[in-house]
Amino acid sequence: MTEIIGVVGAGYVGATTAAGFAHLGYRVGVVDTDPRKVHGISTGHSGLAEPGLDEMIDAAVRAEMLTASEHYETLAEATIVFVCVPTPMRSDGAADLTFIDAAIGGLRPTLGPGNIVVLKSTVPVGTGDAVDEAVRDLGVHVVNNPEFLREGHTVRDFLNPDRVVVGGEAEPAGRVAALYRDVGAPTSCVDRCSAELAKYACNSFLALKLSFVDELASLAERIGADIDEVTDIMGRDSRIGREFLRPGPGWGGSCFPKDIRALASIAEAVGLPMRTVTAAIDANEAQSERIVDIVVDTVGVDGHVAVWGLTFKAGTADLRESPALKIVGALRKEGMRVSAHDPTVTDRFALSARLPVEFTPESARMPSFDILADPSSIVPGTDAIVVTTEWEVYRSVDWSAVAHRSPRAFVFDTRGVVDARAVRAAGLRFRRIGVAES
Numbered sequence: 001m002t003e004i005i006g007v008v009g010a011g012y013v014g015a016t017t018a019a020g021f022a023h024l025g026y027r028v029g030v031v032d033t034d035p036r037k038v039h040g041i042s043t044g045h046s047g048l049a050e051p052g053l054d055e056m057i058d059a060a061v062r063a064e065m066l067t068a069s070e071h072y073e074t075l076a077e078a079t080i081v082f083v084c085v086p087t088p089m090r091s092d093g094a095a096d097l098t099f100i101d102a103a104i105g106g107l108r109p110t111l112g113p114g115n116i117v118v119l120k121s122t123v124p125v126g127t128g129d130a131v132d133e134a135v136r137d138l139g140v141h142v143v144n145n146p147e148f149l150r151e152g153h154t155v156r157d158f159l160n161p162d163r164v165v166v167g168g169e170a171e172p173a174g175r176v177a178a179l180y181r182d183v184g185a186p187t188s189c190v191d192r193c194s195a196e197l198a199k200y201a202c203n204s205f206l207a208l209k210l211s212f213v214d215e216l217a218s219l220a221e222r223i224g225a226d227i228d229e230v231t232d233i234m235g236r237d238s239r240i241g242r243e244f245l246r247p248g249p250g251w252g253g254s255c256f257p258k259d260i261r262a263l264a265s266i267a268e269a270v271g272l273p274m275r276t277v278t279a280a281i282d283a284n285e286a287q288s289e290r291i292v293d294i295v296v297d298t299v300g301v302d303g304h305v306a307v308w309g310l311t312f313k314a315g316t317a318d319l320r321e322s323p324a325l326k327i328v329g330a331l332r333k334e335g336m337r338v339s340a341h342d343p344t345v346t347d348r349f350a351l352s353a354r355l356p357v358e359f360t361p362e363s364a365r366m367p368s369f370d371i372l373a374d375p376s377s378i379v380p381g382t383d384a385i386v387v388t389t390e391w392e393v394y395r396s397v398d399w400s401a402v403a404h405r406s407p408r409a410f411v412f413d414t415r416g417v418v419d420a421r422a423v424r425a426a427g428l429r430f431r432r433i434g435v436a437e438s
C-alpha cells in the first residue's frame with residue numbers, strides 16, 4: 001500500500017517531516033493555521049534558518065509531491081497524518097495540550113477507518129491513549145513517533161536519525177515504521193507509553209548532563225582546575241561520551257526547559273518525584289544568575305555590557321527560553337546598559353518582534369538597549385563583553401579593534417569559543433567559564 005501523508009503544523013518538526021517524506025517519495029499535504037507558513041511552504045520557504053530545508057521544500061513543491069494549506073479537508077486522502085503542533089509549558093510546568101486537541105478536532109472530519117494519527121509532537125504519557133479514545137469511533141489508530149531532531153540540523157537529523165521510535169499496536173506501528181525504511185536507522189517498536197516517556201527521558205537526561213557540567217565548571221574555577229581538561233578526560237570514557245560536556249550560560253530552547261518540567265510534573269503526579277530532574281532545573285536557574293553575578297561583581301552596576309549571542313544555541317534563529325535573553329533581562333534589571341549582537345538579529349525592533357512570549361520585551365525596547373551590527377562595533381567604553389552563544393563569528397574577532405574602542409573591557413566567555421590568547425594580546429582581561437581567572 002502506498003501511504004499518502006498528512007502533516008499538521010509546519011514549524012521545525014512539521015516542515016522538516018513534510019519535506020523529508022516528500023523527499024523519500026511520498027505524496028504529502030501539510031496544514032498550518034498560520035497563513036504565512038502556508039504561503040511560505042507553497043513557495044519553497046520554511047521561514048526557518050535550517051540548512052537544506054528550503055531547497056528540499058522547493059524541490060518537493062515543484063515535483064508536486066508537497067502541498068500546503070490552511071484547511072484540514074485537504075488532508076482527506078491522507079492515510080497517515082503526523083501531528084507536529086506545539087506542546088508548550090503551562091504555568092504549572094505540565095504540557096499544554098490545547099494545540100493537540102485543536103489539531104485532532106480539526107482532523108476528525110477527514111479521518112476514516114484504517115487511517116493512522118501519529119503524534120510526533122512531544123506529549124506526556126497518556127496523551128496517545130486520550131487521542132485514541134477521541135478517534136476510536138472512527139476506526140482510526142493512534143501511534144506515537146517522537147521526534148529527536150536538533151534545530152540547526154533538522155534535515156540531516158530527519159534523514160539520518162540515531163533511531164526511529166514507534167509506539168503503538170503492531171500493525172499501525174509497523175506501517176509507520178515502514179515509512180522510514182529508506183533512512184536505514186535502527187527502529188524501536190514499543191508500546192505508546194514507553195515511546196512517550198523515552199522522548200522526555202532523552203531531553204531531560206541531556207539537560208541533566210549539561211547542568212552537571214555547569215556546576216562542575218564552577219567547582220573547577222573555584223579550586224583551580226580547567227574544565228576543558230576535565231571534560232576531555234570524561235569524554236574519552238565511552239560510558240560517558242563526548243557530547244553535552246561543554247559548560248555554558250545554562251540550557252534553553254523550545255524543548256529542554258518544557259520537557260524536563262513536564263517529566264518532573266508527570267513523576268510528581270504519580271507520587272514519585274524525580275529529585276535528579278528537579279535539581280537540574282534549579283541548577284539551571286542558578287547558572288544564568290551566576291553569570292549575571294560575575295558580570296556585576298566585576299564591572300559594577302553602572303557598567304555597560306555587550307552580550308554576544310541571543311539565540312539559545314548557534315545555528316538556529318530560535319530565541320525561545322534562551323539563557324542569553326534571561327541574562328540581558330537580569331542585567332537590565334540591575335540597571336546596567338546593555339547592547340547585544342547576534343548574527344540572526346538585525347536591529348532592536350526586529351528583535352522585539354521575534355521575542356518569545358515568556359520574555360518581557362521592555363528591556364529590548366528601552367532606548368539604552370542597542371543591537372550591534374557586528375561584534376567588534378561595540379559601544380566605546382563597554383565594560384564587559386559576555387559571550388553567551390557559540391556562534392563561529394566569535395572565534396575570529398578583531399580584538400585589537402575591540403580594545404581600541406573599549407580598552408578596559410572585561411571579556412567573559414561562557415561558551416569556550418573565544419581565542420583567549422588574542423584577547424589577552426590585545427590587552428583585555430579575559431575569563432573563561434570553568435577556568436580560574438589568571
Ligand SMILES: NC(=O)c1ccc[n+]([C@@H]2O[C@H](COP(=O)([O-])OP(=O)(O)OC[C@H]3O[C@@H](n4cnc5c(N)ncnc54)[C@H](O)[C@@H]3O)[C@@H](O)[C@H]2O)c1
Pocket residue numbers: 008009010011012013014031032033034037084085086087099102103106120121122123147148149150151254255
Ligand atoms: N523544535 C525542535 O527542535 C523539536 C525537536 C523535537 C520535538 N519537538 C516537538 O515537536 C512539536 C512541535 O515543535 P516545533 O518546534 O516544530 O514547533 P513550532 O512552533 O516551530 O511549529 C508549530 C507549528 O504548528 C502550527 N500550529 C499550531 N496549532 C495548529 C493547528 N491546530 N493546526 C495546524 N497547525 C497548527 C503553528 O502555526 C506552527 O507553524 C513540539 O511538541 C516540540 O516539543 C520539537
